[in-house]
Amino acid sequence: MSGVTLVNLWVKNSAEIQRKRVETKPFITNPKAVEKCTRYVDTDLNRAFSPENLSAPEGDDLPYEVQRAQEINRIFGPKGSPEAYDVIFDLHNTTSNMGCTLILESSKDHFNLQMMNYIKKAIAPASCLVLLNEHPLLKYSTSRSIAKHPVGLEVGPQPQGVLRSNIFEAMRVILKHALDFIELFNEGMEFPPCTVEVFWVSERIDYPRDANGNIIAMVHPNLQDCDWEPLNPGDPMFQTFDGKTIHYQGPGTVYPTFINEAAYYEKQQAFVITRRETLVASAIRKA
C-alpha cells in the first residue's frame, strides 16, 4: 500500500512533490483494484500497454484494465509520441526481499541512467539497486512505458494490503531524490559521464510443477530472501515437499531477484535471473 498511500497524500497536498521547474501529477492507475485491495480486476494493468490493447476499438466489452490503459495513454501518452510525458515513476511493492529497486527498460536511456547514479549517491549509505529489463522476450508492456523515460520503483518486502513504515519511507525518499534530479536537470546543471551498476534480466525460472501445473517444490531456504546475492552452479534453488533439494545447474554465477513474489506464481515465475553489469552513461545537459 506504499504507492497508493503516497499518491493519495499527494493528491490532497502536493507540496512534497512540487519543484519549481517540474510539473508533477500524482495518479492512481487502477482505482477499482485499489478499492478491492487486489492487484487487478480483469487483467494485469502492468502488462496491458501493448500496441494491440492501446489501438483496440474502445468499448465496454474490453477488460477493465484495457479500458484503463487506453485512458491512461490518452492522459500521459500517447505512447511513443512527442506529446507523451517525459517521466513516469511507477510505484510498486513486492513481497520479495528486494529492498529499494529502480527498474529501467533501456540500457541506452542516458537520462535515466544519470538519474540512477544521482539517486544512488543521494541515498548512500542506504542502497538501491537497478534492475534492467531489456530482454526481448521477458520485457512486458508496463504502465510506465508510455512515458519517454519509464522508471519503475519496487520496494519490499511488504505483503499485499499492508503499510509498513520502513517501506513507505524508503519509497518516499527515493521519489524525493528523483524529483530533485529532474529539477537540477531543468535548471541546466550538467551531469558528467558516469557508470551505473545494473542487474540485467536474463531468464525467468518457474517453480517445479507436476503434470497438472501444481507446484511440487518451494524456494529453498538458502535462497529465500537472498535477492541480489550470487547464485552459483550447484547452489540449492528449490526444496520439494518431501525434502529433496534441487540445485542451480546454470553455467556461471547469476543474481536472482523477485524471489518468491506473490504476484508471479500465476506468471510461472519463482524468480528472475540477472547478470551484473556496469553501464556507462554519457554526460547530459538540458538543450
Next chain:
Amino acid sequence: MSGVTLVNLWVKNSAEIQRKRVETKPFITNPKAVEKCTRYVDTDLNRAFSPENLSAPEGDDLPYEVQRAQEINRIFGPKGSPEAYDVIFDLHNTTSNMGCTLILESSKDHFNLQMMNYIKKAIAPASCLVLLNEHPLLKYSTSRSIAKHPVGLEVGPQPQGVLRSNIFEAMRVILKHALDFIELFNEGMEFPPCTVEVFWVSERIDYPRDANGNIIAMVHPNLQDCDWEPLNPGDPMFQTFDGKTIHYQGPGTVYPTFINEAAYYEKQQAFVITRRETLVASAIRKA
C-alpha cells in the same frame, strides 16, 4: 498457502497424518477462496460460525461462506453436540511476525492446555506461543469452534499467496506433535498436572483514522515485527504520515500481537493487546 498446500498433500497421501488411534480428515474449508487466492468470497468464513448463521434457513441466497459454514457444521459438528468432532486444527498464516502461534478459545479446556504443554516441550528449543481469545466481546465464531477442542494454528510472517519453506515446515512439525499427543492420549497415557504460559487477548487497537475512516498513521517502526514483546506505557505505537509519534498510554505492560496483519485492516485492528498469564492444567487420562 501453508495450510492449503499441506491439506492438498495430505488429501493425496495421508501417511503423514495417520496414527493408529486417531481418525483424521484433511479438509479445505473455503475452496472458492482458495481458487481465487483470496481470504473469502462474500464474508469472512472464520467469523461465520455463529448460532444465527448455522440456524439460518438454507438457500442459495445466503452468502457463500454462510452456506459453507452450514455444510462444515453438518460434516464436523453440529457445534455443541456430542456428535461433533473432538478436535479441529484450523491452519492459518499471518503477515505478522508471530512465529508459531497456537490459538485457544477457553482457559478451562484442560485437554487443549495439556496439548499446548506437550507441543511446546516437543519443539523446544524452537518456540511456539499460546494465544488465548476468551474475551466476551473480542471472541468470534471461528470455523474450529464447531469441534469440542478447537485449536487455531497461526504461523507467520508470510504474505498472502506465498509459500515459504520455513513457515511450511514449522506448521507441519506442530501438526505432527499435535497428532502424536492425541495418539498418546488415546493409548491411555496419563498427563500429569502442568502449567502453560498463555497470552490472553484483552483489547483490540485500531489504526488512527480521520473522520472518513482513512488511516492517518502506520505501526511505528519500533513496534513493527515486535509481536509478543512487552509494550510499556510511553512506548512508540504509531507514526503519522508527517512523522509524529503516537505513544502507548495504557496503565501497564502489555504484549501486542497480530501487529499489522493484512486481513485486519478491514476489521479496524492494527494489533491486539494481550496479558501474559500462567494457567494450570489438571491431569488428564482417557476414561
